[in-house]
Amino acid sequence: xxxxxxxxxxxxxxxxxxxxxxxxxxxxxxxxxxxxxxxxxxxxxxxxxxxxxxxxxxxxxxxxxxxxxxxxxxxxxxxxxxxxxxxxxxxxxxxxxxxxxxxxxxxxxxxxxxxxxxxxxxxxxxxxxxxxxxxxxxxxxxxxxxxxxxxxxxxxxxxxxxxxxxxxxxxxxxxxxxxxxxxxxxxxxxxxxxxxxxxxxxxxxxxxxxxxxxxxxxxxxxxxxxxxxxxxxxxxxxxxxxxxxxxxxxxxxxxxxxxxxxxxxxxxxxxxxxxxxxxxxxxxxxxxxxxxxxxxxxxxxxxxxxxxxxxxxxxxxxxxxxxxxxxxxxxxxxxxxxxxxxxxxxxxxxxxxxxxxxxxxxxxxxxxxxxxxxxxxxxxxxxxxxxxxxxxxxxxxxxxxxxxxxxxxxxxxxxxxxxxxxxxxxxxxxxxxxxxxxxxxxxxxxxxxxxxxxxxxxxxxxxxxxxxxxxxxxxxxxxxxxxxxxxxxxxxxxxxxxx
Amino acid sequence: xxxxxxxxxxxxxxxxxxxxxxxxxxxxxxxxxxxxxxxxxxxxxxxxxxxxxxxxxxxxxxxxxxxxxxxxxxxxxxxxxxxxxxxxxxxxxxxxxxxxxxxxxxxxxxxxxxxxxxxxxxxxxxxxxxxxxxxxxxxxxxxxxxxxxxxxxxxxxxxxxxxxxxxxxxxxxxxxxxxxxxxxxxxxxxxxxxxxxxxxxxxxxxxxxxxxxxxxxxxxxxxxxxxxxxxxxxxxxxxxxxxxxxxxxxxxxxxxxxxxxxxxxxxxxxxxxxxxxxxxxxxxxxxxxxxxxxxxxxxxxxxxxxxxxxxxxxxxxxxxxxxxxxxxxxxxxxxxxxxxxxxxxxxxxxxxxxxxxxxxxxxxxxxxxxxxxxxxxxxxxxxxxxxxxxxxxxxxxxxxxxxxxxxxxxxxxxxxxxxxxxxxxxxxxxxxxxxxxxxxxxxxxxxxxxxxxxxxxxxxxxxxxxxxxxxxxxxxxxxxxxxxxxxxxxxxxxxxxxx
Numbered sequence: 001x002x003x004x005x006x007x008x009x010x011x012x013x014x015x016x017x018x019x020x021x022x023x024x025x026x027x028x029x030x031x032x033x034x035x036x037x038x039x040x041x042x043x044x045x046x047x048x049x050x051x052x053x054x055x056x057x058x059x060x061x062x063x064x065x066x067x068x069x070x071x072x073x074x075x076x077x078x079x080x081x082x083x084x085x086x087x088x089x090x091x092x093x094x095x096x097x098x099x100x101x102x103x104x105x106x107x108x109x110x111x112x113x114x115x116x117x118x119x120x121x122x123x124x125x126x127x128x129x130x131x132x133x134x135x136x137x138x139x140x141x142x143x144x145x146x147x148x149x150x151x152x153x154x155x156x157x158x159x160x161x162x163x164x165x166x167x168x169x170x171x172x173x174x175x176x177x178x179x180x181x182x183x184x185x186x187x188x189x190x191x192x193x194x195x196x197x198x199x200x201x202x203x204x205x206x207x208x209x210x211x212x213x214x215x216x217x218x219x220x221x222x223x224x225x226x227x228x229x230x231x232x233x234x235x236x237x238x239x240x241x242x243x244x245x246x247x248x249x250x251x252x253x254x255x256x257x258x259x260x261x262x263x264x265x266x267x268x269x270x271x272x273x274x275x276x277x278x279x280x281x282x283x284x285x286x287x288x289x290x291x292x293x294x295x296x297x298x299x300x301x302x303x304x305x306x307x308x309x310x311x312x313x314x315x316x317x318x319x320x321x322x323x324x325x326x327x328x329x330x331x332x333x334x335x336x337x338x339x340x341x342x343x344x345x346x347x348x349x350x351x352x353x354x355x356x357x358x359x360x361x362x363x364x365x366x367x368x369x370x371x372x373x374x375x376x377x378x379x380x381x382x383x384x385x386x387x388x389x390x391x392x393x394x395x396x397x398x399x400x401x402x403x404x405x406x407x408x409x410x411x412x413x414x415x416x417x418x419x420x421x422x423x424x425x426x427x428x429x430x431x432x433x434x435x436x437x438x439x440x441x442x443x444x445x446x447x448x449x450x451x452x453x454x455x456x457x458x459x460x461x462x463x464x465x466x467x468x469x470x471x472x473x474x475x476x477x478x479x480x481x482x483x484x485x486x487x488x489x490x491x492x493x494x495x496x497x498x499x
Numbered sequence: 500x501x502x503x504x505x506x507x508x509x510x511x512x513x514x515x516x517x518x519x520x521x522x523x524x525x526x527x528x529x530x531x532x533x534x535x536x537x538x539x540x541x542x543x544x545x546x547x548x549x550x551x552x553x554x555x556x557x558x559x560x561x562x563x564x565x566x567x568x569x570x571x572x573x574x575x576x577x578x579x580x581x582x583x584x585x586x587x588x589x590x591x592x593x594x595x596x597x598x599x600x601x602x603x604x605x606x607x608x609x610x611x612x613x614x615x616x617x618x619x620x621x622x623x624x625x626x627x628x629x630x631x632x633x634x635x636x637x638x639x640x641x642x643x644x645x646x647x648x649x650x651x652x653x654x655x656x657x658x659x660x661x662x663x664x665x666x667x668x669x670x671x672x673x674x675x676x677x678x679x680x681x682x683x684x685x686x687x688x689x690x691x692x693x694x695x696x697x698x699x700x701x702x703x704x705x706x707x708x709x710x711x712x713x714x715x716x717x718x719x720x721x722x723x724x725x726x727x728x729x730x731x732x733x734x735x736x737x738x739x740x741x742x743x744x745x746x747x748x749x750x751x752x753x754x755x756x757x758x759x760x761x762x763x764x765x766x767x768x769x770x771x772x773x774x775x776x777x778x779x780x781x782x783x784x785x786x787x788x789x790x791x792x793x794x795x796x797x798x799x800x801x802x803x804x805x806x807x808x809x810x811x812x813x814x815x816x817x818x819x820x821x822x823x824x825x826x827x828x829x830x831x832x833x834x835x836x837x838x839x840x841x842x843x844x845x846x847x848x849x850x851x852x853x854x855x856x857x858x859x860x861x862x863x864x865x866x867x868x869x870x871x872x873x874x875x876x877x878x879x880x881x882x883x884x885x886x887x888x889x890x891x892x893x894x895x896x897x898x899x900x901x902x903x904x905x906x907x908x909x910x911x912x913x914x915x916x917x918x919x920x921x922x923x924x925x926x927x928x929x930x931x932x933x934x935x936x937x938x939x940x941x942x943x944x945x946x947x948x949x950x951x952x953x954x955x956x957x958x959x960x961x962x963x964x965x966x967x968x969x970x971x972x973x974x975x976x977x978x979x980x981x982x983x984x985x986x987x988x989x990x991x992x993x994x995x996x997x998x
Contacts, residue, residue, distance in 0.1 A: 015544060015548060019548030019552075022542075022545035027525050029529070036724050225538060242540065
């Protein structure tokens with residue numbers, strides 16, 4: 001094998017892998033959006049064959065030989081090729097530590113788990129979800145041990161979603177956030193409350209769909225490359241830099257929920273759409289980590305989407321689509337209403353300030369599920385206890401409690417902390433951005449192009465071709481410092497609540 | 500290899516094939532429904548890898564060895580296994596006659612052709628579609644020669660969609676239909692016309708979506724296993740007996756177009772949903788031929804869906820959903836309006852009577868494209884000439900002319916005749932059905948269950964486990980006789996037009 005042949009084989013391998021990822025992604029997207037309810041079995045049969053083929057492709061001796069050959073000829077590779085080989089070898093090494101039968105059984109389990117979770121949530125029946133959750137937790141704990149026997153299991157899982165993240169770092173981060181949010185929240189709860197009653201009217205779903213189109217337009221999303229679907233739990237699915245899908249969930253009596261879901265997923269979509277096309281069909285395509293991804297989504301959702309400037313531009317759009325409901329509403333009233341702080345039950349409906357407390361509940365529970373100090377059967381009680389402790393709210397049922405999120409049923413344990421971390425990254429990014437562009441003027445004119453371009457240049461274009469720590473440092477030109485985030489929150493909410 | 504091992508390998512091979520068909524079907528469904536416009540490239544890369552993997556699986560030496568071994572041990576196979584081996588060997592033999600590079604290039608071409616056709620139709624620009632059409636016709640002609648060098652090329656293509664169909668049979672069939680429809684049409688055009696002006700009002704798309712749900716309910720379609728999407732050109736996609744999708748296209752100013760699309764595709768869906776679950780994940784799953792499939796769809800669309808009994812039950816549903824538009828409309832007025840005969844431009848909007856004439860235009864053109872007596876560039880002129888000759892209408896542009904259908908851009912040459920043939924099968928099936936169930940009473944009570952059950956028992960359950968000729972003979976207990984169809988049309992339209 002010559003080095004040129006090996007390089008070609010490397011590209012071919014990655015194109016093959018892309019095709020299976022694409023197929024699996026399409027099947028999952030269909031299942032979550034338009035796929036009929038009772039179609040799990042046939043989907044599972046297909047998924048298990050395709051995942052098996054993908055596994056075989058990654059694990060066959062020719063693949064590892066090729067990668068080892070390329071690694072040995074590292075000097076003859078360009079930077080991208082070297083990174084591709086490194087990532088493929090890492091994946092190979094990690095996967096080879098998990099017994100194949102366990103891996104495939106787990107994939108099959110996840111396919112079934114989604115439907116079980118949906119049904120359990122609909123029926124408010126945690127007992128129905130429990131056996132699946134136990135298997136998922138069990139597999140994740142075992143997987144962590146297989147992959148990183150030297151690490152604490154939960155550290156190994158955190159690392160999967162945000163390379164380099166540890167419980168030590170997460171604990172410190174959450175401690176800092178808690179130290180600022182809890183007193184701030186107390187002051188806000190003692191202050192006069194803002195009026196958001198006009199948001200609680202009925203907003204017909206059909207018109208909310210029109211609003212979604214307008215929001216995506218405001219966010220400069222090219223619809224030729226990005227579609228929106230409807231799912232129980234909103235998400236973004238990126239197939240390549242030119243094909244990204246977002247989803248939302250409409251509630252007739254809570255239009256702002258979907259509105260901010262769309263802007264949030266739109267942030268994810270802009271990231272995926274901004275990745276260098278040269279990375280398509282390689283393992284370096286796609287966003288680099290959940291933390292960086294959430295920094296983009298939550299930056300658009302909150303720091304931009306709930307800013308005075310953006311909301312001022314949102315008002316005429318809302319008044320055009322919902323003239324009756326929005327009659328007489330001023331920009332300032334809308335700004336305050338959309339930023340109302342109210343400890344509540346549902347993470348995705350949480351205000352910007354209390355959101356991190358919702359994450360902390362999940363972080364604490366995950367940590368203890370994986371280290372074995374909490375049993376799955378005790379999750380509802382522990383969930384409810386922590387919601388009372390952190391947010392002061394009573395959880396009336398599991399549907400609005402520990403069954404609300406798709407993550408655990410989807411096998412994602414270790415993902416949640418990245419939401420809070422991403423928010424904090426975003427706050428620091430904006431401060432850095434202000435050195436280069438007139439950020440406030442962009443919001444004031446609702447011209448998000450310069451913001452998207454700045455993020456594209458500093459973050460998006462790199463895809464997964466650099467480690468998350470490199471991308472963050474490249475963007476911030478400084479160490480990550482969560483005090484940007486807490487200062488931002490303190491300034492914003494002191495103003496809104498006149499503290 | 501023992502026979503038991505070989506049987507297991509046979510099932511495993513078919514499960515693998517199913518998974519790739521499932522993935523390709525999902526990707527195509529996405530492309531036609533919700534996939535954004537400018538996502539062709541990335542989809543093409545994935546499709547080409549997956550189609551290549553499928554090809555390799557079918558063509559690798561182990562596969563042919565397995566099939567030959569099983570064929571040699573035919574006596575030890577049950578009936579289904581024997582048929583599976585027969586079909587797999589046939590496919591293998593056919594595919595092995597097509598050079599792999601041509602086969603894969605053609606798959607890639609089809610992926611691109613769909614977008615080209617969509618754009619060309621939107622722009623009314625036949626010249627943009629021409630190069631793609633030429634390549635498709637050229638490949639189909641060559642493929643016919645590869646697969647059946649002993650047959651006339653168009654006969655080989657007809658056989659792909661309806662095994663055993665030849666130009667000789669099709670010519671005879673169309674001659675019989677023409678001999679009855681043309682004089683009947685002349686009499687109708689000389690008679691006083693029916694009033695369908697109330698159908699031409701505006702029917703909001705959102706309410707048409709509600710109607711689709713009601714229609715599927717009336718048709719006894721289980722929505723847990725069947726979803727409806729929206730596409731340029733309606734179609735049905737069956738993944739397995741428990742997962743079927745139909746699509747429609749809504750026009751605000753022509754609600755009955757989508758209404759009958761839904762009932763038509765619903766007929767296809769009932770066929771797929773009625774197949775014996777034991778055939779899932781084998782090559783014997785799915786409907787057996789286009790002719791049998793169209794017999795089901797057109798039976799529901801026209802013979803049932805445009806019957807006096809069904810329309811009587813449709814009226815209150817329409818009046819509930821569209822109270823203003825349907826105010827004061829009587830069942831008899833609706834029945835006549837929905838059966839108005841009017842030679843027109845668009846096949847899918849054609850009335851039941853003139854529909855076959857639209858098919859004849861396509862049949863004549865396809866036949867001549869493949870035998871080389873017509874060049875692709877001359878299709879528009881020939882199309883327009885034949886529409887004038889058969890239907891008496893002037894074609895104002897190619898969008899409403901030769902660019903209207905998805906079939907040729909999708910590579911389907913030889914498919915169209917099955918629509919007309921299916922209509923004729925359906926008419927004879929209903930006459931046979933009347934011996935066993937009170938068909939008119941079912942329509943009168945809008946209780947389609949006995950009809951679906953009868954068709955399920957005679958046709959649906961067999962999937963592709965029998966040849967279409969066997970299934971037709973089993974259902975009819977007689978030779979196919981197109982005079983059932985022409986008698987049905989003559990009786991129906993003589994009554995409506997008082998001839």
